[in-house]
Amino acid sequence: MKRIVAVNGKKELGTFIDFPHELYKQDPNYVPELFIAQRDLLSPGKHPFFKHSTLQTFLAYDGDKVVGRIAAIQNNNHNTINGANDGFFGFFDCYNDQETADLLLNTAAKWLKDKKLDSMIGPVNFSTNEICALLIQGFDGPPVAMMPYNKPYYLQLLETAGFHKKVDLRAYRFTAGNYNDRSSKLVTALEERLTRSNIIIRKIEVKNFNKEAEAIREVYNKAWDKNTGFVPMTPDEFDYTAKDLKMILDPDFCLLAEQEGKIVGFALAVPDINQVLIKIKRGRLFPTGLFKLLTQKSKIQGIRILLLGVVDGYRKMGIEACLYGRIIQSFQKKKMTYAEASWTLDHNEMINKPIEQIGGELYRKYRILEKAI
Structure with a gap:
């Protein structure tokens, strides 16, 4: 029964x-x-x-x-x-x-x-x-x-x-050598063009993490506000998530677009920590899980491009291409083997087309369902 x-x-x-x-x-x-x-x-x-x-x-x-x-x-x-x-x-x-x-x-x-x-x-x-x-x-x-x-x-x-x-x-997948790195090669020229508008691309300053996170939250809540069912994160919710992400953060993959001290866009890719978690039995850090987590993080061969957003008024200036290009450069430098860009809305052609143009393969789909009650 x-x-x-x-x-x-x-x-x-x-x-x-x-x-x-x-x-x-x-x-x-x-x-x-x-x-x-x-x-x-x-x-x-x-x-x-x-x-x-x-x-x-x-x-x-x-x-x-x-x-x-x-x-x-x-x-x-x-x-x-x-x-x-x-x-x-x-x-x-x-x-x-x-x-x-x-x-x-x-x-x-x-x-x-x-x-x-x-x-x-x-x-x-x-x-x-x-x-x-x-x-x-x-x-x-x-x-x-x-x-x-x-x-x-x-x-x-x-x-x-x-x-x-x-x-x-x-979800789109990139594999080493199987993507168009044109945006990576054009980064210098694109960034020079952005500097004419006093926009620079830089890495996150980990020593000022809390201050940086606060500025990123404002961009996050503005850049995604038109997505289906989006809910802005409260300061406490964003801090909670940021604290977790900080443990696996690689500054080379956390980039900010800044104009005269104001953050107008950012991109975040995180190491695919699931390569390690899959080996941690029943999700327990003790007695051996913590050792695996600490010792195998450096062996991770992939990333997830988790977030890339630019606030309204700064889109189509080349900021998105610069952010992607910088991530590709770091991906190449670290000799990683795969990257996943996820997730994007199925109907968001402004995001999906550029990903496909640089060689992203649509390899997974997900669905949110609903029902009246």
């Missing part, structure tokens, strides 16, 4: 975090999330999301065996900023069983309806600022840093439960 249990204590939360390890134990592409990071993410008082919003996590049991999990999410900032009345679901994992999936999704839907919300969108783990979407194309390898991964059957489970496409996301 299948049943749902609301997660309310530390032990249940641990079970919730650990369930994917069992579900994916035979999958060579599965990358376990770090336990302590997931625990903090889902704990009120730890993550700043809970200062303005709320969620409830649930486990599905078949007898004594855990067979699925889900989180129902009320993101008040999303609804206030977008003039919406949406609910979300995230952290969805399930065996290939429609009855279990329906039980989880219906339980989350009821929780959201009780909050007077009208729709259910997901998978979204809080907002599009965190890990979101369902992998629907490109199951042939592990995900890169901070990108989702799931079983191929998830899409059918959700569609059978009445969900339909809201928006698709893209």
